[in-house]
Amino acid sequence: MNAVEASSTPILRVENVSKTYKGRKGDTLALEPTTFSIAQGEFVAIVGPSGCGKSTLLHIIGGLIEPSSGQMFLDGQEFFEAGAERGMVFQGYTLFPWLSVRENVKFGPRMQGLPLEEQESRASHFLNEVNLHGFHNHCPKQLSGGMRQRVAIARALANKPRILLMDEPFGALDAQTRAVMQDLVLGIRKREKTTALLITHDIDEAVYLADRIFVMTARPGRFKAEIVVPFGQDRTEAVRDTSEFFELRKQVSHLLHDEGRKVVEAELATARIREG
Amino acid sequence: MQVPTTKSEALAYAKSEVLTSIGADPTVFEGRRKKAKVFRLGGEISPILYWTIAAFMFGLVLELWCFLSYTGRVSPLILPTPTGVLSSAIRLWQAGELWPDIKISVFRIVAGFLASAVLAIPLGILIGAYKGVEAAQEPLNGFIRYIPVPALIPLVMVAAGIGEGAKVLLIFLGTYFQMVLIVADVTRLVPRDLLNASRTLGAKPHQVLFNVLLPATLPGLMETCRTMIGWAWTYLVIAEVVATDSGLGYRIMKAQRFLRTDEIFVGIVILGLLGLLTDLAFKFLQPRLLPWAEEGRNG
Ligand SMILES: Nc1ncnc2c1ncn2[C@@H]1O[C@H](COP(=O)(O)OP(=O)(O)O)[C@@H](O)[C@H]1O
Ligand SMILES: [Mg+2]
Numbered sequence: 071m072n073a074v075e076a077s078s079t080p081i082l083r084v085e086n087v088s089k090t091y092k093g094r095k096g097d098t099l100a101l102e103p104t105t106f107s108i109a110q111g112e113f114v115a116i117v118g119p120s121g122c123g124k125s126t127l128l129h130i131i132g133g134l135i136e137p138s139s140g141q142m143f144l145d146g147q148e149f150f151e152a153g154a155e156r157g158m159v160f161q162g163y164t165l166f167p168w169l170s171v172r173e174n175v176k177f178g179p180r181m182q183g184l185p186l187e188e189q190e191s192r193a194s195h196f197l198n199e200v201n202l203h204g205f206h207n208h209c210p211k212q213l214s215g216g217m218r219q220r221v222a223i224a225r226a227l228a229n230k231p232r233i234l235l236m237d238e239p240f241g242a243l244d245a246q247t248r249a250v251m252q253d254l255v256l257g258i259r260k261r262e263k264t265t266a267l268l269i270t271h272d273i274d275e276a277v278y279l280a281d282r283i284f285v286m287t288a289r290p291g292r293f294k295a296e297i298v299v300p301f302g303q304d305r306t307e308a309v310r311d312t313s314e315f316f317e318l319r320k321q322v323s324h325l326l327h328d329e330g331r332k333v334v335e336a337e338l339a340t341a342r343i344r345e346g
Numbered sequence: 347m348q349v350p351t352t353k354s355e356a357l358a359y360a361k362s363e364v365l366t367s368i369g370a371d372p373t374v375f376e377g378r379r380k381k382a383k384v385f386r387l388g389g390e391i392s393p394i395l396y397w398t399i400a401a402f403m404f405g406l407v408l409e410l411w412c413f414l415s416y417t418g419r420v421s422p423l424i425l426p427t428p429t430g431v432l433s434s435a436i437r438l439w440q441a442g443e444l445w446p447d448i449k450i451s452v453f454r455i456v457a458g459f460l461a462s463a464v465l466a467i468p469l470g471i472l473i474g475a476y477k478g479v480e481a482a483q484e485p486l487n488g489f490i491r492y493i494p495v496p497a498l499i500p501l502v503m504v505a506a507g508i509g510e511g512a513k514v515l516l517i518f519l520g521t522y523f524q525m526v527l528i529v530a531d532v533t534r535l536v537p538r539d540l541l542n543a544s545r546t547l548g549a550k551p552h553q554v555l556f557n558v559l560l561p562a563t564l565p566g567l568m569e570t571c572r573t574m575i576g577w578a579w580t581y582l583v584i585a586e587v588v589a590t591d592s593g594l595g596y597r598i599m600k601a602q603r604f605l606r607t608d609e610i611f612v613g614i615v616i617l618g619l620l621g622l623l624t625d626l627a628f629k630f631l632q633p634r635l636l637p638w639a640e641e642g643r644n645g
Binding site: 181 | 543564637
């Protein structure tokens with residue numbers, strides 16, 4: 071593959087992917103047919119009201135849920151199953167509690183049967199990347215929530231995935247910790263040239279980290295707007311104080327609040343119907 | 347670690363996040379409000395306080411026993427005195443009758459329990475992991491498990507006679523079907539996201555099974571074994587009371603025939619002590635074998 075082709079083939083291509091959950095009380099259309107691409111080195115964020123199908127979409131891309139329709143391609147190759155080339159960080163804590171921090175990070179390379187020295191060097195490298203030098207032999211239950219998510223990020227990166235998928239990774243953390251984690255992700259992205267897809271409900275987080283933001287509608291989820299964030303990968307914390315940041319934030323916020331209101335109104339309407 | 351709720355907790359928490367050097371232990375925000383934890387829902391108490399309360403309750407029961415028996419409020423035919431029971435125990439021990447009974451009973455428990463664990467644990471995990479195995483096994487097991495084991499005694503005696511095999515078989519029957527279903531539940535309770543995470547890390551199906559699902563069930567399996575050994579004691583006594591000429595259950599039956607209430611009590615107290623000992627052994631081993639498991643849920 072030559073350089074021109076490489077830059078024109080997106081890393082991830084999602085085409086008309088939709089999801090209908092079949093249930094006893096009928097079917098739920100969780101995600102309308104959705105199409106988008108992510109290019110090499112791009113950081114894309116998805117924001118949307120709760121229950122609009124963000125997690126569903128990310129789990130489909132991760133190969134953990136089967137889509138009801140559509141196709142997905144990684145580097146032009148269609149995929150169906152979960153795989154190490156699409157690393158994932160979950161909202162809840164998913165470290166293996168019986169493994170030390172270091173063993174957790176080595177898990178992926180070990181499953182792939184990489185040579186032991188390679189496993190070790192990757193563990194050291196990526197634990198450094200997330201600033202956890204002194205914690206290799208700790209066990210997960212000794213760690214705070216923020217530290218656990220750092221390990222989860224290091225663990226996903228240790229496979230050197232083509233794309234890093236993150237489902238509200240800092241949603242359960244307090245504001246201060248979250249800010250620290252965002253700076254950490256920004257640094258990693260710059261050093262590792264990580265391509266990433268981040269789901270978040272935090273508008274600041276989306277604007278601070280992403281190159282592009284997709285705003286989704288209330289359920290059934292659909293991409294309603296795409297906002298380009300022009301700050302580039304060398305942005306620093308100072309960008310948070312610029313008027314551009316403020317404008318983008320306002321723009322996303324307006325788009326999102328309309329949807330949020332729809333969710334609440336829909337809930338009220340169902341409640342009223344139930345009460346008769 | 348919990349997400350902090352108060353402002354000072356949040357500050358300490360954030361500080362520990364920023365200072366990622368060692369020594370920045372995020373568990374520092376304990377302090378203050380220690381009072382009345384004994385009666386706080388889900389509250390923790392110190393081991394010393396815990397064992398003091400436990401010893402106090404044993405003392406209370408013993409005192410009640412003393413009161414009822416020494417004052418003659420309850421006939422010695424029903425409730426012998428503690429000293430009477432103790433002297434009977436010493437007498438039986440010196441006559442060399444007690445130790446062989448304990449040995450054979452413990453042997454039956456261990457054999458019956460091991461047999462059922464060796465079969466029930468792998469099958470239970472498979473039921474919990476694969477819907478197909480669940481369909482093949484769980485409804486069937488659910489049916490068999492509601493057959494009371496004593497109802498099977500005549501059948502067991504016809505099939506296996508009254509030898510050691512019959513007793514072990516009864517303990518096996520009493521524990522196996524329950525255990526399969528509990529192990530299946532333990533397996534199903536392994537968080538989905540843990541399995542999902544391993545798949546996105548490139549683990550193949552057999553690697554998910556052996557490297558994630560299996561270790562994740564260990565704390566639950568240990569807890570299950572603890573519960574099932576308790577059940578095994580029950581079925582042991584049932585087996586020994588019905589047909590045998592040895593063991594603690596037999597000792598109790600024989601004592602009853604001669605109206606030796608003190609010897610019945612010797613048997614009961616020894617059964618209780620052995621049960622307590624097994625429980626303590628599990629409590630001792632659990633944090634040592636599986637130090638990574640989150641404590642709290644079962645104790
Ligand atoms: N396994 C499932 N079965 C049925 N409905 C589901 C399932 N998972 C999610 N849903 C429904 O699909 C919708 C989208 O869920 P989700 O993707 O988790 O939303 P989000 O992550 O945006 O909050 C929600 O209404 C949710 O109730
Ligand atoms: Mg979600």
